[in-house]
Amino acid sequence: MEQSGRLPASRTRALASPIRTRKTTLVIRSPLFLAAAFLLAAAGVSAAARTPLVAARTGSPVKVDGRLDDAAWKAARPYALELSASLAEEGWTVEDPGTVRLLHNEETLWLSVDFQDCDVVSNAKADDEEIYTLGDVAEVFLRPTQQTWYWELHAAPNGLRSTYWWPGRGRLNLRGEDPHVRPPFWTVAVAVEGTLNDWRDKDRRWTAEIAIPIAKLLHESDVSPLKGGWSLLVSRYNYTRWRRQAAGPELTSAPRLPKPNYHLLEDYAPLKLAP
Numbered sequence: 293m294e295q296s297g298r299l300p301a302s303r304t305r306a307l308a309s310p311i312r313t314r315k316t317t318l319v320i321r322s323p324l325f326l327a328a329a330f331l332l333a334a335a336g337v338s339a340a341a342r343t344p345l346v347a348a349r350t351g352s353p354v355k356v357d358g359r360l361d362d363a364a365w366k367a368a369r370p371y372a373l374e375l376s377a378s379l380a381e382e383g384w385t386v387e388d389p390g391t392v393r394l395l396h397n398e399e400t401l402w403l404s405v406d407f408q409d410c411d412v413v414s415n416a417k418a419d420d421e422e423i424y425t426l427g428d429v430a431e432v433f434l435r436p437t438q439q440t441w442y443w444e445l446h447a448a449p450n451g452l453r454s455t456y457w458w459p460g461r462g463r464l465n466l467r468g469e470d471p472h473v474r475p476p477f478w479t480v481a482v483a484v485e486g487t488l489n490d491w492r493d494k495d496r497r498w499t500a501e502i503a504i505p506i507a508k509l510l511h512e513s514d515v516s517p518l519k520g521g522w523s524l525l526v527s528r529y530n531y532t533r534w535r536r537q538a539a540g541p542e543l544t545s546a547p548r549l550p551k552p553n554y555h556l557l558e559d560y561a562p563l564k565l566a567p
Contacts, residue, residue: 344564347394358481368393373544376552392526411532414448433525447480449498477508523560
């Protein structure tokens with residue numbers, strides 16, 4: 293795979309420490325109450341991480357047009373994207389909800405995202421730009437659970453894509469390497485209900501359908517997702533004029549993560565391809 297560049301260091305900092313502008317009121321509680329609350333929250337995140345994201349099986353290929361009107365999607369369970377547990381514990385709530393659905397037919401893994409969005413924006417001009425810094429984006433992370441390497445796929449509401457392959461998260465921001473994989477081996481189509489890149493109006497939503505050839509995910513002699521042993525995270529950057537609780541993009545994911553960091557590999561959900 294072609295590799296000769298780096299991911300900006302600002303990304304890791306942004307994920308780990310989102311800017312907060314909301315005033316927080318400190319409430320003193322007993323140590324026993326705090327300990328119990330911490331254990332319950334941790335247990336909830338752990339359970340979410342173990343619960344699989346299930347791709348329903350479809351007998352016919354999905355028409356990838358971004359409109360989500362293919363009958364096969366009715367058989368797929370919607371999974372809600374959530375704020376991290378740390379932000380939820382502080383009282384934050386999701387401002388623009390979103391869901392993801394999964395389908396497969398043993399050759400292709402399809403994902404559909406349906407994102408409410410009051411301000412749909414993307415200033416990206418070409419594939420393989422750092423499009424998460426240029427506007428709204430849906431992200432798909434796929435990883436064999438026994439490996440350090442993983443895929444990171446980005447789709448923007450203007451139909452542009454970025455594809456990354458990381459040998460391991462300890463090599464993020466390593467200078468002199470390019471994690472982009474070119475040309476993209478997956479396809480995406482999007483639909484916007486509203487006006488792309490016009491902050492003056494209020495938009496409604498954007499949707500996307502993604503098709504990933506399962507065989508293209510394999511690296512060297514790794515096990516196919518059809519046999520299990522893979523994990524998945526679907527995440528979102530939501531930039532909006534109408535943000536209320538913080539500055540910068542809203543970060544949500546399925547499954548819920550303990551912190552707003554999309555590279556917490558151990559907290560991805562198992563991917564299950566239904567028979």
